[in-house]
Amino acid sequence: MTTMRARWAAVLGGIAMALSPACVAQDAAALRSRHAALGEALARSVFPRPLVLESWHTDGASRGEVSAVVAHPFVPLRELLVQPAAWCDALMLHQNVKGCRSSDAPHDARVTVSIGRKVDQPPVDAYRVDFRFAVADSHAD
Numbered sequence: 001m002t003t004m005r006a007r008w009a010a011v012l013g014g015i016a017m018a019l020s021p022a023c024v025a026q027d028a029a030a031l032r033s034r035h036a037a038l039g040e041a042l043a044r045s046v047f048p049r050p051l052v053l054e055s056w057h058t059d060g061a062s063r064g065e066v067s068a069v070v071a072h073p074f075v076p077l078r079e080l081l082v083q084p085a086a087w088c089d090a091l092m093l094h095q096n097v098k099g100c101r102s103s104d105a106p107h108d109a110r111v112t113v114s115i116g117r118k119v120d121q122p123p124v125d126a127y128r129v130d131f132r133f134a135v136a137d138s139h140a141d
Contacts, residue, residue: 028141099123
């Protein structure tokens with residue numbers, strides 16, 4: 001796997017975990033515990049904000065996780081992120097992301113991301129990654 005493909009696998013792995021119906025829902029206590037455990041890493045992030053990017057490659061499979069503190073009220077954000085279209089807005093608009101589409105068809109909601117080279121490239125020539133979208137859990141906390 002090339003270095004660029006490995007980087008994209010890590011980033012997309014984190015996104016896939018968020019978008020995949022196979023992800024494990026976390027309750028508020030688990031998220032608070034995870035936030036406390038990441039406290040030092042969030043405070044000394046190499047990014048200009050509290051964000052931690054972790055990736056693993058074992059047994060031929062790549063996995064990634066993105067953790068961040070989002071400085072916005074939770075309720076309006078929660079109302080948006082249960083909609084597939086909002087994830088296209090939330091994705092980093094990197095020069096390799098050539099397009100993003102969503103579908104909220106009942107029982108088959110999806111987010112499709114087109115990834116390509118840094119040079120000018122139409123989305124039709126980019127590599128298409130399809131994610132199934134499902135909300136694992138949604139509560140006020």
